Each structure stands twice: as C-alpha cells, then as structure tokens.
Amino acid sequence: MAWYLVPAGSKKNTEAARNRKNTLENKYFIAPLMTELEDEIQRILRFAEQDEYVYIWGAKTGPSNERTWSKLTQGDKVIFYAEESFAYLGVILATTRNREIAEKIWPSDTTNFEFIYFMTDVQRIDISAEAFNAEFGYPKGPQGFQPIALQRIEVVSNKFGSIEQSIEYMANKRLEISEINLITAKEEAGFQDEVDNHIINKVIEDNLPREIPPKTNTGNKNGQNKRDPERAKSAIILNDYKCEFNLEHVTFINRKGMPYMEAHHLVPMSAQKNYSYSLDVTVNIVSLCPNCHRAIHLGNSAVKERIIKEIFTKDRKRNLKKCGINTTIDELILKYT
Numbered sequence: 657m658a659w660y661l662v663p664a665g666s667k668k669n670t671e672a673a674r675n676r677k678n679t680l681e682n683k684y685f686i687a688p689l690m691t692e693l694e695d696e697i698q699r700i701l702r703f704a705e706q707d708e709y710v711y712i713w714g715a716k717t718g719p720s721n722e723r724t725w726s727k728l729t730q731g732d733k734v735i736f737y738a739e740e741s742f743a744y745l746g747v748i749l750a751t752t753r754n755r756e757i758a759e760k761i762w763p764s765d766t767t768n769f770e771f772i773y774f775m776t777d778v779q780r781i782d783i784s785a786e787a788f789n790a791e792f793g794y795p796k797g798p799q800g801f802q803p804i805a806l807q808r809i810e811v812v813s814n815k816f817g818s819i820e821q822s823i824e825y826m827a828n829k830r831l832e833i834s835e836i837n838l839i840t841a842k843e844e845a846g847f848q849d850e851v852d853n854h855i856i857n858k859v860i861e862d863n864l865p866r867e868i869p870p871k872t873n874t875g876n877k878n879g880q881n882k883r884d885p886e887r888a889k890s891a892i893i894l895n896d897y898k899c900e901f902n903l904e905h906v907t908f909i910n911r912k913g914m915p916y917m918e919a920h921h922l923v924p925m926s927a928q929k930n931y932s933y934s935l936d937v938t939v940n941i942v943s944l945c946p947n948c949h950r951a952i953h954l955g956n957s958a959v960k961e962r963i964i965k966e967i968f969t970k971d972r973k974r975n976l977k978k979c980g981i982n983t984t985i986d987e988l989i990l991k992y993t
C-alpha cells in the first residue's frame with residue numbers, strides 16, 4: 657500500500673471549493689454514469705458502495721500527473737492538502753481515464769480532470785500544514801500530486817508506529833486544543849464550570865490597563881496565563897446573562913437559577929505574549945451561549961468572522977484601548993484562523 661499527496665485547491669479558488677464539496681466532502685451519485693465505466697470498475701464500485709454514491713477526484717492532464725495517477729492501486733491512501741491544512745484522507749477503490757465522464761462530473765470547470773480516481777472512506781482530518789510538514793519533513797510543503805517517499809514514511813512510522821497513528825495523533829492534538837490554541841478542552845470545561853458556579857463578591861468592570869497575571873502550571877508546557885473567574889463572571893453579569901452575538905439566544909437555567917452562559921476571551925489568552933497588559937479584563941471577556949462559544953472556536957472561517965464582527969463593536973474597541981489592548985478587526989480575525 658502506498659501513500660499519495662493531492663493538492664485540493666486554494667481557498668480563493670471557488671471552482672476547486674465547489675468540486676471539493678460535490679465529490680470529496682460529499683459522495684457523488686455515480687449510477688447515471690455507471691454504464692459508461694468499464695465492467696471491472698462497475699463491479700468494484702457496486703461492491704464497495706451499494707447505494708452507488710462514491711467519492712471521486714481527478715488529476716489534470718500532464719505527464720507528471722499521469723505517471724503518479726497510473727500507479728494508484730486499490731487500497732492506496734491519498735491525503736488532500738490545501739495551503740493551510742491537510743484536510744481529507746481517502747482510500748482508493750479504482751481509477752479510470754475518461755474525459756467525457758470528467759466533464760459530466762465537474763461540468764463548470766474549465767480544467768479537465770480526466771485522470772479519475774474513485775475512493776471510499778473519505779474522512780476529514782484537518783491537520784495544520786505546519787504540523788504535517790514538520791513531521792513528514794517538507795520544509796516548504798509538498799508540491800503537486802505525488803507519492804510520499806518511503807524514507808519519509810519510515811521516519812514517521814518509527815516515531816508514531818504507523819502513518820495512520822501519526823495522522824490520528826496530529827488530528828486529535830488539534831481537537832484537544834481550545835481557546836484558539838493553548839488551553840486543553842479539559843481545562844476549558846473546568847474553567848467554564850467554575851465561572852458558572854462562582855458566587856461573586858463584587859462585579860468588576862475594568863477600565864484601566866492591568867498587570868499580566870502569572871502563568872498556571874497546568875495545561876501544556878507553554879503555560880497559560882491565569883484567568884480570573886471573578887472577572888469572567890462579571891462579564892456575564894454585565895451582559896445580563898445574554899449571548900453577545902445574539903441577545904435572543906436561549907440556553908438553560910444553571911445550578912444558581914440563572915441562564916447558563918460561557919466566558920470567552922475575544923483577544924485570545926494565547927496572544928498574551930504580544931501584549932504589555934493583561935488580556936484578562938472584563939472588556940475582553942465576551943458572554944456567549946454555549947453554541948456560539950463552540951462556533952467561535954470550531955466554526956469555519958466565515959462563521960468565526962461573522963461572530964467576531966458582531967462582538968467587536970466600536971465601543972468594545974475603545975474600551976479595550978483603555979485597558980492597554982490595541983487591536984483591529986483584521987488583526988483579530990487573523991488570530992482565529
């Protein structure tokens with residue numbers, strides 16, 4: 657079994673994005689085209705996907721692509737990458753060279769992807785390009801459609817046990833991390849629980865720069881600056897236990913008899929090293945319903961941007977400045993990507 661890397665188009669390429677959506681993120685209904693395929697391929701596809709929905713991708717015409725594509729064999733694994741992430745992993749079922757079918761599958765594309773391959777078990781892995789390139793030893797990232805060299809596979813297998821395990825490790829590492837990139841999910845859940853159950857002495861409303869608090873020893877080795885539950889709770893109270901993205905969002909009643917809300921640091925705590933004053937001030941803490949809180953961390957870039965733009969009002973920008981935190985909307989959005 658061999659491993660291949662496939663470029664799956666940049667973010668800006670809307671054509672590639674549509675193709676990804678139609679035949680990689682979702683399965684394509686191949687039944688109407690079935691009779692145009694070789695008998696052997698029909699048999700393989702029907703056997704693997706009884707409903708005749710299948711994942712498909714294609715390589716552009718060209719000698720290098722043709723050479724790589726011609727080696728693809730059933731059971732080989734392909735990893736799809738874009739500029740910033742290695743997004744999907746699929747398993748090859750069969751290949752066919754067929755210009756007419758390619759034009760039917762990706763009709764609006766001006767490029768011809770006649771070196772077609774059918775896949776099964778396509779899954780999202782979303783590994784950052786930085787992490788993948790470092791483990792697999794591509795200083796500048798891979799270029800084009802290519803096999804992963806055996807030496808690279810050996811290095812990664814020696815470290816992780818297998819390529820599959822390295823992928824699982826890199827994908828999970830990403831999932832475990834919250835508060836953009838520093839706090840583990842466990843630590844984050846503990847903090848929200850503490851804030852929710854916290855009985856406040858006095859509502860704090862910061863309007864002056866505050867000294868940077870010390871680092872906690874928990875979390876990862878980079879250390880996380882301490883977050884004050886009193887301030888987080890204050891931010892929620894100041895916002896009247898409402899979701900700042902949409903005041904209408906309804907949650908549930910918590911153990912203290914109030915609507916449950918979560919505290920989110922708009923300029924992420926992980927960016928503390930870039931600021932001279934504490935990011936743990938009430939004006940930087942946003943009260944969000946759990947759904948919006950998940951969305952601002954785990955949504956796609958459009959979702960995140962929509963929430964950030966709603967929260968980062970002129971007032972907030974001014975009040976952050978009073979606390980020594982200068983930022984712009986573009987800078988902020990960049991921190992969430």
Ligand SMILES: [Zn+2]
Pocket residue numbers: 835919920921949953
């Ligand atoms: Zn958060």
Ligand SMILES: [Zn+2]
Pocket residue numbers: 899900901902905944945946947948949
């Ligand atoms: Zn909400």
